[in-house]
Amino acid sequence: MTTNNISDLQARFDALKAQNLNLDMTRGKPAPEQLDLANAMLTIVDADSARSEAGTDCRNYGVVDGLPAAKAFFGEFLEAPAEQVFIGGNASLTLMHNTVMRAMLFGVPGSPRPWCKEPVVRWLCPVPGYDRHFNICREMGMEMISVPMNDEGPDMDRVAALAASDETIKGIWCVPKYSNPTGITYSDAVVDRLASMKTAAPDFRILWDNAYAHHPLYAENDSVKNILTACDAAGNPDRVYHFGSTSKITFAGSGVSAVATSPANHADLIKHVKMETIGHDKLNQLRHLRFLKDMDGLKQHMQKHADIMRPKFEKVVAILERDLADTPGVRWTTPRGGYFITLETAPGTAKRVVELAASLGVKLTPAGATHPNGHDPEDRTIRIAPSLPSLPAIEQATTVMALCVKLATAEKG
Amino acid sequence: MTTNNISDLQARFDALKAQNLNLDMTRGKPAPEQLDLANAMLTIVDADSARSEAGTDCRNYGVVDGLPAAKAFFGEFLEAPAEQVFIGGNASLTLMHNTVMRAMLFGVPGSPRPWCKEPVVRWLCPVPGYDRHFNICREMGMEMISVPMNDEGPDMDRVAALAASDETIKGIWCVPKYSNPTGITYSDAVVDRLASMKTAAPDFRILWDNAYAHHPLYAENDSVKNILTACDAAGNPDRVYHFGSTSKITFAGSGVSAVATSPANHADLIKHVKMETIGHDKLNQLRHLRFLKDMDGLKQHMQKHADIMRPKFEKVVAILERDLADTPGVRWTTPRGGYFITLETAPGTAKRVVELAASLGVKLTPAGATHPNGHDPEDRTIRIAPSLPSLPAIEQATTVMALCVKLATAEKG
Numbered sequence: 001m002t003t004n005n006i007s008d009l010q011a012r013f014d015a016l017k018a019q020n021l022n023l024d025m026t027r028g029k030p031a032p033e034q035l036d037l038a039n040a041m042l043t044i045v046d047a048d049s050a051r052s053e054a055g056t057d058c059r060n061y062g063v064v065d066g067l068p069a070a071k072a073f074f075g076e077f078l079e080a081p082a083e084q085v086f087i088g089g090n091a092s093l094t095l096m097h098n099t100v101m102r103a104m105l106f107g108v109p110g111s112p113r114p115w116c117k118e119p120v121v122r123w124l125c126p127v128p129g130y131d132r133h134f135n136i137c138r139e140m141g142m143e144m145i146s147v148p149m150n151d152e153g154p155d156m157d158r159v160a161a162l163a164a165s166d167e168t169i170k171g172i173w174c175v176p177k178y179s180n181p182t183g184i185t186y187s188d189a190v191v192d193r194l195a196s197m198k199t200a201a202p203d204f205r206i207l208w209d210n211a212y213a214h215h216p217l218y219a220e221n222d223s224v225k226n227i228l229t230a231c232d233a234a235g236n237p238d239r240v241y242h243f244g245s246t247s248k249i250t251f252a253g254s255g256v257s258a259v260a261t262s263p264a265n266h267a268d269l270i271k272h273v274k275m276e277t278i279g280h281d282k283l284n285q286l287r288h289l290r291f292l293k294d295m296d297g298l299k300q301h302m303q304k305h306a307d308i309m310r311p312k313f314e315k316v317v318a319i320l321e322r323d324l325a326d327t328p329g330v331r332w333t334t335p336r337g338g339y340f341i342t343l344e345t346a347p348g349t350a351k352r353v354v355e356l357a358a359s360l361g362v363k364l365t366p367a368g369a370t371h372p373n374g375h376d377p378e379d380r381t382i383r384i385a386p387s388l389p390s391l392p393a394i395e396q397a398t399t400v401m402a403l404c405v406k407l408a409t410a411e412k413g
Numbered sequence: 414m415t416t417n418n419i420s421d422l423q424a425r426f427d428a429l430k431a432q433n434l435n436l437d438m439t440r441g442k443p444a445p446e447q448l449d450l451a452n453a454m455l456t457i458v459d460a461d462s463a464r465s466e467a468g469t470d471c472r473n474y475g476v477v478d479g480l481p482a483a484k485a486f487f488g489e490f491l492e493a494p495a496e497q498v499f500i501g502g503n504a505s506l507t508l509m510h511n512t513v514m515r516a517m518l519f520g521v522p523g524s525p526r527p528w529c530k531e532p533v534v535r536w537l538c539p540v541p542g543y544d545r546h547f548n549i550c551r552e553m554g555m556e557m558i559s560v561p562m563n564d565e566g567p568d569m570d571r572v573a574a575l576a577a578s579d580e581t582i583k584g585i586w587c588v589p590k591y592s593n594p595t596g597i598t599y600s601d602a603v604v605d606r607l608a609s610m611k612t613a614a615p616d617f618r619i620l621w622d623n624a625y626a627h628h629p630l631y632a633e634n635d636s637v638k639n640i641l642t643a644c645d646a647a648g649n650p651d652r653v654y655h656f657g658s659t660s661k662i663t664f665a666g667s668g669v670s671a672v673a674t675s676p677a678n679h680a681d682l683i684k685h686v687k688m689e690t691i692g693h694d695k696l697n698q699l700r701h702l703r704f705l706k707d708m709d710g711l712k713q714h715m716q717k718h719a720d721i722m723r724p725k726f727e728k729v730v731a732i733l734e735r736d737l738a739d740t741p742g743v744r745w746t747t748p749r750g751g752y753f754i755t756l757e758t759a760p761g762t763a764k765r766v767v768e769l770a771a772s773l774g775v776k777l778t779p780a781g782a783t784h785p786n787g788h789d790p791e792d793r794t795i796r797i798a799p800s801l802p803s804l805p806a807i808e809q810a811t812t813v814m815a816l817c818v819k820l821a822t823a824e825k826g
Binding site for chain 1: 440442443445448449451452453455456458459460463470471472473474475476502503504506507510511514517518527529545548549552553660664665666667685687688689690691692693694695696697
């Protein structure tokens with residue numbers, strides 16, 4: 001099992017090939033059993049209960065910024081005053097994308113001009129990070145500047161130096177808790193520096209994608225310092241948009257998204273949102289309010305998710321420890337929440353590992369996906385998504401992956 | 414009742430004031446009884462039926478362009494091949510807005526450059542028209558050019574002359590059936606000219622907001638020539654985006670929207686949509702498919718709407734005929750579908766009518782809302798929305814409005 005002899009590894013590889021595996025650890029999709037946890041929500045609003053507690057007929061048009069009860073709920077969820085919350089559709093990705101798109105076309109409060117009128121717009125991208133964030137930057141024609149992640153967030157010396165010196169740098173992506181894909185949580189010091197650092201751009205924005213705020217794997221949840229109040233205290237009240245959703249709480253395809261931001265950003269957002277919608281799906285907001293009830297209800301619900309996810313994460317880590325402890329240059333993260341584990345292979349081998357695994361029927365997230373433009377300069381980062389497969393499938397897939405890591409390392413010599 | 418003597422009118426006005434009315438005919442919102450028609454949809458998808466017929470777990474992420482069955486349904490709905498259909502969220506307004514926003518930032522197939530890089534973008538706006546269309550143009554900084562509507566659509570001599578001579582004119586808004594707010598339906602000749610006319614802009618676009626395609630008030634439904642095939646036949650396959658939704662079929666705030674367009678436009682749309690969503694709410698798509706079943710099911714359902722709406726429209730028209738037949742300069746439309754009636758008052762009196770009605774507690778759509786930038790140059794167009802109020806409320810509100818028209822006419826002398 002722990003041999004690093006290339007011909008032994010190759011023999012095991014060939015034996016596995018005969019098994020015709022078909023396993024997928026590519027994306028952070030919840031498992032069916034996790035979705036089952038919210039099944040009661042499907043029919044919780046019926047013909048007799050389609051009015052909100054405040055009396056609004058949720059079937060009809062109206063209420064552009066979300067039901068007041070939904071704003072109150074997401075205010076607690078995002079740790080912001082309810083009046084600074086906007087309720088979106090089924091995806092915070094859309095809220096983030098449209099925030100950037102509007103900034104390009106109209107600017108944000110404080111912008112000298114729309115970003116599309118700037119000769120160039122640059123954006124800070126902590127790496128490894130989330131491919132869909134990078135895709136938005138690429139779509140908008142932005143230049144992405146990678147900054148390394150460490151155990152307490154992005155390398156703030158780099159971030160602060162870049163932001164202070166280059167007025168074309170308009171912002172940064174952040175996944176502050178159980179980060180995608182390393183699983184680390186930002187320290188208070190990182191939050192404070194992000195909030196208070198000098199930026200050459202007067203309209204610098206932090207897109208705070210708090211996708212895993214309520215997604216611990218254990219009884220205790222990490223806490224992240226409140227970025228909105230930190231920005232406000234530092235005299236940069238308009239610096240941050242704080243995004244969240246219930247996609248990985250109730251139904252991944254039918255959740256409710258929300259964004260909390262400063263009063264000025266919120267007013268600017270609403271001004272534009274009114275042009276594009278008469279209001280997002282209030283029936284789905286109502287379903288969520290009835291089902292989750294309040295933050296205590298949400299926390300209890302998330303412990304049921306944790307009970308399903310925790311063994312999967314622990315299984316991956318156990319196999320990595322079992323099979324790769326002695327493989328040079330290899331290390332991995334052991335997150336206490338979120339959806340991903342990051343595996344760092346020997347430099348120059350990640351693509352090969354993914355390729356080898358694919359040839360055995362194990363699909364991994366493409367190597368490079370964790371970096372801007374799909375290019376990991378050291379070719380050593382692999383994102384592992386243990387949520388969707390069953391526990392036996394994870395055991396098989398991780399064993400295969402570990403073998404491929406050893407084989408790729410051995411091939412490299 | 415038919416006196417035009419100003420002091421008699423004033424006396425009746427004062428008497429009505431004492432009644433403290435509170436009536437609203439401002440917006441095209443369905444009445445609660447119409448929403449009730451779809452109540453079975455609320456619980457039609459439950460824990461045992463959350464997979465599509467093709468086996469997709471509709472609770473989870475994925476399927477960016479919509480369930481295949483939803484694409485097939487909306488293909489029939491929009492009279493286009495299913496593969497050219499994209500399924501959106503709860504509002505076709507969002508699809509329209511985002512189509513324009515993307516054109517501004519990225520251009521459309523055939524654009525020499527993104528529209529935001531043009532010195533000026535102009536847009537043809539048939540008037541009277543829909544305020545939310547005009548709002549989108551205004552938000553994007555476009556110059557709106559009004560063209561008059563007649564009984565078979567926009568004045569095509571004007572439209573064709575403008576489009577052919579001015580390359581900054583990038584498109585036109587159209588509500589082809591039971592138009593908002595006049596209720597007229599475009600003739601085949603108008604459709605053919607829109608499809609085949611020469612345009613100076615190589616990337617001219619028709620935004621075909623077919624909001625009332627399936628919304629007749631009577632057993633027979635108007636038909637509109639297929640604009641997609643007409644454009645294709647005329648050698649302008651990429652000229653049109655055809656929008657629709659179930660907002661006024663099932664639930665106004667929780668419907669499903671869709672857009673059908675050419676293969677090139679569709680591919681361009683999907684390329685961008687992938688950056689902003691992993692897929693719209695499939696559970697809601699599934700609810701609609703299960704509830705409406707097919708186009709026959711939809712037609713039967715819409716006859717139930719017609720049975721509720723028809724008496725309201727007929728009541729408005731009957732009162733206008735009763736009270737305003739002899740008032741000079743006044744005329745109105747008698748739509749056979751859709752959501753609105755247009756009342757044309759004597760020039761220079763529409764604002765006054767709305768003001769007088771408001772002082773009696775009857776809210777009408779602001780005069781001017783039917784024109785770009787809220788400015789009706791002749792100040793004579795009032796949009797009447799009879800859907801939401803009850804029949805007795807409509808009778809009261811229309812009687813009040815008719816009195817206000819007579820009073821404003823008399824004041825004008």
